[in-house]
Amino acid sequence: MYPRLLLLVGIACSLVPFFAEAQDLDSLTRAYPASLCASCADWNKPQEPFQIHHNTFYVGTRGLGAILITSPGGHILIDGALPNSAPRIIENVRTLGFEPGDIKLILNSHTHYDHAGGISALQQVTGARVAASPASASVLERGAVGPDDPQYAIHLDFPAVANVERFIPGDTLRVGSLEVMSHATAGHTPGGTSWSWLSCDTNRCLNVVYADSQTPVSADGFRFTDSETYPTALADFERGFDTLEQLSCDILITTHPGASSLWERFAEGQDGLIDPQACQRYAVAARQRLARRVSREAAEGDNNE
Ligand SMILES: [Zn+2]
Numbered sequence: 307m308y309p310r311l312l313l314l315v316g317i318a319c320s321l322v323p324f325f326a327e328a329q330d331l332d333s334l335t336r337a338y339p340a341s342l343c344a345s346c347a348d349w350n351k352p353q354e355p356f357q358i359h360h361n362t363f364y365v366g367t368r369g370l371g372a373i374l375i376t377s378p379g380g381h382i383l384i385d386g387a388l389p390n391s392a393p394r395i396i397e398n399v400r401t402l403g404f405e406p407g408d409i410k411l412i413l414n415s416h417t418h419y420d421h422a423g424g425i426s427a428l429q430q431v432t433g434a435r436v437a438a439s440p441a442s443a444s445v446l447e448r449g450a451v452g453p454d455d456p457q458y459a460i461h462l463d464f465p466a467v468a469n470v471e472r473f474i475p476g477d478t479l480r481v482g483s484l485e486v487m488s489h490a491t492a493g494h495t496p497g498g499t500s501w502s503w504l505s506c507d508t509n510r511c512l513n514v515v516y517a518d519s520q521t522p523v524s525a526d527g528f529r530f531t532d533s534e535t536y537p538t539a540l541a542d543f544e545r546g547f548d549t550l551e552q553l554s555c556d557i558l559i560t561t562h563p564g565a566s567s568l569w570e571r572f573a574e575g576q577d578g579l580i581d582p583q584a585c586q587r588y589a590v591a592a593r594q595r596l597a598r599r600v601s602r603e604a605a606e607g608d609n610n611e
Pocket residue numbers: 416418494519
């Protein structure tokens with residue numbers, strides 16, 4: 307009798323993690339419908355995962371980036387997209403033949419619901435550590451941006467993340483043999499971070515950059531030029547542009563793939579993703595966009611005098 311009983315108990319126990327995971331993901335999908343925001347359904351369209359280079363894979367949705375960097379000693383995942391993107395990301399990781407439980411570290415570009423919303427569910431499913439810049443870590447832990455965020459008051463809350471570790475921007479984060487370098491590229495949010503790493507197959511090593519959003523988007527009334535809640539916004543943007551311009555960058559992937567024409571480039575095949583000028587062009591376009599915003603704010607200021 308006993309061996310049979312033990313066998314049944316064993317089978318039941320092995321099913322527990324499966325059901326726990328399915329329930330978590332399902333309940334999150336129900337709590338955050340596709341109608342969460344005007345663009346959410348579009349952003350969350352499924353996307354077949356694909357290899358970017360060697361150990362670096364795209365596991366995001368059609369409209370929101372999520373990057374898997376793999377090694378025999380564990381994987382790193384950057385970004386969680388929307389709360390209800392988590393099931394898609396997990397499915398994509400599995401489709402590529404990797405185990406979600408082998409993701410040991412989850413990182414983030416910036417703490418808006420469309421890039422950080424899925425992190426809590428992904429953390430629960432994978433058991434991974436989550437690490438963020440100090441400014442981002444506080445937002446992740448609250449699941450809500452603070453008054454220093456340019457989109458404060460219009461920005462949607464998202465599931466709070468537990469046990470967020472802090473790193474200092476510029477730090478290198480490691481899992482097994484993997485090393486990814488953090489770069490402060492704030493302005494869009496106070497804690498915004500871009501990531502770079504070297505991906506080497508037997509033939510060549512390529513510098514991959516996952517660049518954060520660089521758009522000066524804000525709630526009505528917020529001014530990047532003289533904000534009291536985020537006084538370093540312009541300086542942060544400028545410092546980030548300088549960093550992105552100087553990075554070794556063979557392949558650029560952005561938080562919103564459309565911001566760097568990912569799909570057009572990928573249509574030319576995997577080598578179509580290689581463009582050593584891409585980060586520089588991304589920074590130049592961002593500088594021009596910010597300059598237009600600053601001019602507009604100056605003009606509005608003159609009108610109010
Ligand atoms: Zn954003």
